[in-house]
Amino acid sequence: xxxxxxxxxxxxxxxxxxxxxxxxxxxxxxxxxxxxxxxxxxxxxxxxxxxxxxxxxxxxxxxxxxxxxxxxxxxxxxxxxxxxxxxxxxxxxxxxxxxxxxxxxxxxxxxxxxxxxxxxxxxxxxxxxxxxxxxxxxxxxxxxxxxxxxxxxxxxxxxxxxxxxxxxxxxxxxxxxxxxxxxxxxxxxxxxxxxxxxxxxxxxxxxxxxxx
Amino acid sequence: xxxxxxxxxxxxxxxxxxxxxxxxxxxxxxxxxxxxxxxxxxxxxxxxxxxxxxxxxxxxxxxxxxxxxxxxxxxxxxxxxxxxxxxxxxxxxxxxxxxxxxxxxxxxxxxxxxxxxxxxxxxxxxxxxxxxxxxxxxxxxxxxxxxxxxxxxxxxxxxxxxxxxxxxxxxxxxxxxxxxxxxxxxxxxxxxxxxxxxxxxxxxxxxxxxxx
Numbered sequence: 001x002x003x004x005x006x007x008x009x010x011x012x013x014x015x016x017x018x019x020x021x022x023x024x025x026x027x028x029x030x031x032x033x034x035x036x037x038x039x040x041x042x043x044x045x046x047x048x049x050x051x052x053x054x055x056x057x058x059x060x061x062x063x064x065x066x067x068x069x070x071x072x073x074x075x076x077x078x079x080x081x082x083x084x085x086x087x088x089x090x091x092x093x094x095x096x097x098x099x100x101x102x103x104x105x106x107x108x109x110x111x112x113x114x115x116x117x118x119x120x121x122x123x124x125x126x127x128x129x130x131x132x133x134x135x136x137x138x139x140x141x142x143x144x145x146x147x148x149x150x151x152x153x154x155x156x157x158x159x160x161x162x163x164x165x166x167x168x169x170x171x172x173x174x175x176x177x178x179x180x181x182x183x184x185x186x187x188x189x190x191x192x193x194x195x196x197x198x199x200x201x202x203x204x205x206x207x208x209x210x211x212x
Numbered sequence: 213x214x215x216x217x218x219x220x221x222x223x224x225x226x227x228x229x230x231x232x233x234x235x236x237x238x239x240x241x242x243x244x245x246x247x248x249x250x251x252x253x254x255x256x257x258x259x260x261x262x263x264x265x266x267x268x269x270x271x272x273x274x275x276x277x278x279x280x281x282x283x284x285x286x287x288x289x290x291x292x293x294x295x296x297x298x299x300x301x302x303x304x305x306x307x308x309x310x311x312x313x314x315x316x317x318x319x320x321x322x323x324x325x326x327x328x329x330x331x332x333x334x335x336x337x338x339x340x341x342x343x344x345x346x347x348x349x350x351x352x353x354x355x356x357x358x359x360x361x362x363x364x365x366x367x368x369x370x371x372x373x374x375x376x377x378x379x380x381x382x383x384x385x386x387x388x389x390x391x392x393x394x395x396x397x398x399x400x401x402x403x404x405x406x407x408x409x410x411x412x413x414x415x416x417x418x419x420x421x422x423x424x
Contacts, residue, residue: 048356068306075299087287088272094280106318144260
């Protein structure tokens with residue numbers, strides 16, 4: 001398998017965590033988002049949406065979209081599982097993952113931020129306000145969700161697809177100035193995540209394309 | 213089961229299609245988004261994020277997030293399946309669903325549009341430009357994806373979770389003036405979807421809270 005990604009991309013970071021939790025080895029090819037490599041003809045053949053990550057597999061076109069890739073990894077390598085036992089708990093883990101992937105991250109990603117700056121004239125103050133609206137509201141809702149579902153991790157006592165999304169979201173939120181100090185449960189869970197070797201291996205700072 | 217939803221909500225519409233494809237009976241409780249019912253104390257206990265849909269089940273808190281709810285329905289009622297056979301095809305169906313749910317719809321939803329209008333001064337021209345950026349680009353990428361994966365439907369010859377997301381996305385795109393005339397494959401697939409009784413039953417116009 002070959003993972004196309006970028007060290008600081010939230011969605012790539014999610015997939016790296018899932019790969020590491022499952023102990024799956026892979027090649028890594030950096031796609032330099034700052035240089036626009038995601039819009040090159042070659043990369044668009046891999047992922048028509050021009051986003052990272054993409055996962056090249058032996059049979060067929062590369063897989064895209066982090067949520068779909070993590071479900072694929074769960075299917076081909078069920079143990080250790082990144083979905084809890086029990087259909088309702090699995091739904092809760094997938095719901096937290098989807099809240100982050102659908103209701104928080106899209107508003108924060110660099111493409112969205114750059115578009116709002118260049119095409120809609122957002123200055124720094126407007127951007128801070130924007131980032132502290134939907135992304136922050138969503139994280140507040142995740143804080144409320146985990147009050148129902150968490151043990152040591154977002155749902156129960158093992159890391160799941162929800163935690164694969166939470167750690168990158170906490171990283172991105174801190175980076176972009178989203179006010180997350182109040183989210184005590186999310187901080188506690190995130191610290192437990194970051195203490196695990198799989199999360200350490202997957203961390204942006206430990207990727208080959210991270211600045212030295 | 214009781215589905216909390218809104219007739220014109222894309223995410224509710226997705227779940228209604230999945231329920232109808234699987235022949236699952238359910239109660240329906242309308243949450244009037246225009247009246248702000250999604251932010252009532254009672255509803256926030258059901259869904260802390262204040263979004264529709266939510267699916268009340270017999271055991272435990274209501275399920276939230278359309279992608280997670282559809283996966284839950286697939287687990288408790290596997291037939292007819294809304295995931296194709298084969299891990300790579302399932303990944304493709306989930307990827308198309310995620311593209312729509314993460315990279316198109318969030319930028320179009322009423323909450324986002326209202327926020328951009330009231331807090332960031334978007335006028336009609338700015339909104340049309342906004343809606344024809346990320347949502348349209350994403351639909352162009354879905355058009356490219358289905359060129360690889362489609363038979364009669366988005367992935368192969370049976371409706372899947374991808375089609376559960378596509379039909380509501382086409383409905384919303386038309387409603388909000390996203391330029392989709394060029395997406396010939398998506399139109400063809402959508403027409404096949406709309407001809408199925410399950411999609412007809414789930415259509416916004418056929419819901420109890422739709423205007424007469």
